Amino acid sequence: MEETSLQKDSVERPAATPTRREVYEAEVRRRSNRIALISVVSVALAIVVLVPLAPGWEAVQRSFFNGRVFVETFPGLLEAFLMNVMIFAWSAPLIAITGLVIALCRDTRAPALFPLRLFGIAYTDIFRGLPVVLVIYIIGFGVPGLGLPRPWNSPYIWGTLALVLVYSAYVAEVIRSGIDSIHQSQRSAAASLGLSDQDTMRYVVLPQAIRNVVPANMNLFIALQKDVALLSFIGPVEIFRQAGVYKSLYANFTPYVGAALIFLALTIPATRYADYLMNKQNRART
Amino acid sequence: MTAKLSLRGVRKRFDYHEVCKGIDLDVAEGEMVCLIGASGSGKSTLLRCMNLLEPIDDGEIWLDGKDISEPGLDPQPVRQQIGIVFQSYNLFPHMTAVENVMLAPRRVRGLSRDDLRPRVTQLFTRFGLGDRMEHYPDQLSGGQQQRVAIIRALAMEPQIMLFDEITSALDPELVGEVLDVLRDLRKQGMTMVLATHEMGFARELADKVCFLDAGRILEQGPPKVLFSQPREKRTKAFLSRVL
Ligand SMILES: Nc1ncnc2c1ncn2[C@@H]1O[C@H](COP(=O)(O)OP(=O)(O)OP(=O)(O)O)[C@@H](O)[C@H]1O
Ligand SMILES: [Mg+2]
Numbered sequence: 001m002e003e004t005s006l007q008k009d010s011v012e013r014p015a016a017t018p019t020r021r022e023v024y025e026a027e028v029r030r031r032s033n034r035i036a037l038i039s040v041v042s043v044a045l046a047i048v049v050l051v052p053l054a055p056g057w058e059a060v061q062r063s064f065f066n067g068r069v070f071v072e073t074f075p076g077l078l079e080a081f082l083m084n085v086m087i088f089a090w091s092a093p094l095i096a097i098t099g100l101v102i103a104l105c106r107d108t109r110a111p112a113l114f115p116l117r118l119f120g121i122a123y124t125d126i127f128r129g130l131p132v133v134l135v136i137y138i139i140g141f142g143v144p145g146l147g148l149p150r151p152w153n154s155p156y157i158w159g160t161l162a163l164v165l166v167y168s169a170y171v172a173e174v175i176r177s178g179i180d181s182i183h184q185s186q187r188s189a190a191a192s193l194g195l196s197d198q199d200t201m202r203y204v205v206l207p208q209a210i211r212n213v214v215p216a217n218m219n220l221f222i223a224l225q226k227d228v229a230l231l232s233f234i235g236p237v238e239i240f241r242q243a244g245v246y247k248s249l250y251a252n253f254t255p256y257v258g259a260a261l262i263f264l265a266l267t268i269p270a271t272r273y274a275d276y277l278m279n280k281q282n283r284a285r286t
Numbered sequence: 287m288t289a290k291l292s293l294r295g296v297r298k299r300f301d302y303h304e305v306c307k308g309i310d311l312d313v314a315e316g317e318m319v320c321l322i323g324a325s326g327s328g329k330s331t332l333l334r335c336m337n338l339l340e341p342i343d344d345g346e347i348w349l350d351g352k353d354i355s356e357p358g359l360d361p362q363p364v365r366q367q368i369g370i371v372f373q374s375y376n377l378f379p380h381m382t383a384v385e386n387v388m389l390a391p392r393r394v395r396g397l398s399r400d401d402l403r404p405r406v407t408q409l410f411t412r413f414g415l416g417d418r419m420e421h422y423p424d425q426l427s428g429g430q431q432q433r434v435a436i437i438r439a440l441a442m443e444p445q446i447m448l449f450d451e452i453t454s455a456l457d458p459e460l461v462g463e464v465l466d467v468l469r470d471l472r473k474q475g476m477t478m479v480l481a482t483h484e485m486g487f488a489r490e491l492a493d494k495v496c497f498l499d500a501g502r503i504l505e506q507g508p509p510k511v512l513f514s515q516p517r518e519k520r521t522k523a524f525l526s527r528v529l
Contacts, residue, residue, distance in 0.1 A: 186378065188339055189376035193389070195393055204389075
């Protein structure tokens, strides 16, 4: 299916009269769309009609979907979300770089560099084996406890560092799987031209590997964007903590719903885009 | 040592499977040697041993009177002198044709793009690809990709070229354009070793044809002799199957 539609673009043919097959396919498409629409509408109707019949609905509506609270807290939430964006913005590049370095460490073969390799293995094993919250607690509370001078005692810095440590372990694994996916014949070709191992990695293997794992890494960074909220446990007033403040202030849960909407506004398009890239790559490969 | 490249008693095993069982072969300067034989007889492995992509287990390989098979020897300088082209092209898909060709001369020999440009352009033009230099491999036909792979190997200015069934993956109508490249190289006096299933081509151009059978060179000689009066029964059987 995909292939024929791809080829269709490249074949030049007057677009005037659709073929018999195209007419048939258009009809099938219209019918599927009709059925899908009807079933979505009936499910939505069922929810809208049935849920309000539940005994606790009024109370839930008051405490989670309060219009006035929503309007009053939303701007404050957005502002707090800037903190999430900032933490994300400076941790993401650090994670990408650290992840790459760890992946390369794990791939070293020279005996003199064996300690590096060991370090890479230990690093990925440890940080993938721990819950993120735990690392944030240990580093975010532990290091400032050493009594460092300002600004080095800020849980903001060390909490973010905890995120960097954990996520770069995952990114390293993804990059390593990308390196493994490059066929041996590419290395043979490079070696036969007299390229050194380092040049082969840098110019032949890595560029292809990184390209292959862009979608997988995007999914990791979407997860990171959500996990920034975990820093609220150790101090920085980001959106989740701000929502908590509003909740106490208004004695109402609506701010959490507002926060959820803000997250979704960002993560859903990003997830869709990552899926699109992934599909495109799978298609290109077959 | 008169031969450019000499193999003496070369043995190569993968696990318990011995693929080369003592190969002796001499390739003289400017000579074209064709390796023929059934699938699995060890042609590819032998070629990969010649430019040290596979370490050999026993025997010696001499290049210009120097033993290059010594364990622990740095293989890189040798590989610069012995180029190889594979059946599956193995171009780097993320680089344009011209970047594929320039990568090794730039990194290994330290030449700049500007140094290389005239010579590389000339190679592309010579092999009919002057207008394809900026294309990516997936924008080229199989025959064009294979010619780029040949240019890529030639750009290192090797003294010997190895070709491993370089027309086997091509559609029949594209085989000719790649064989023409080999004819051209032959005329220039390039020393070449080919594993090939193109018997007509081997007969036309080879100085020497070697019949490989289960890891041994069973019979070798000028194509006229080997193709018309093979001595060994197995050579006869193989030739009657492919001719
Ligand atoms: N890396 C490897 N590991 C294990 N066995 C191998 C390896 N490479 C080749 N072999 C084995 O060595 C034998 C010879 O393979 P080789 O590719 O050299 O044959 P060939 O003559 O080139 O065959 P073809 O005409 O099919 O290309 C085969 O049985 C193959 O399975
Ligand atoms: Mg082969």
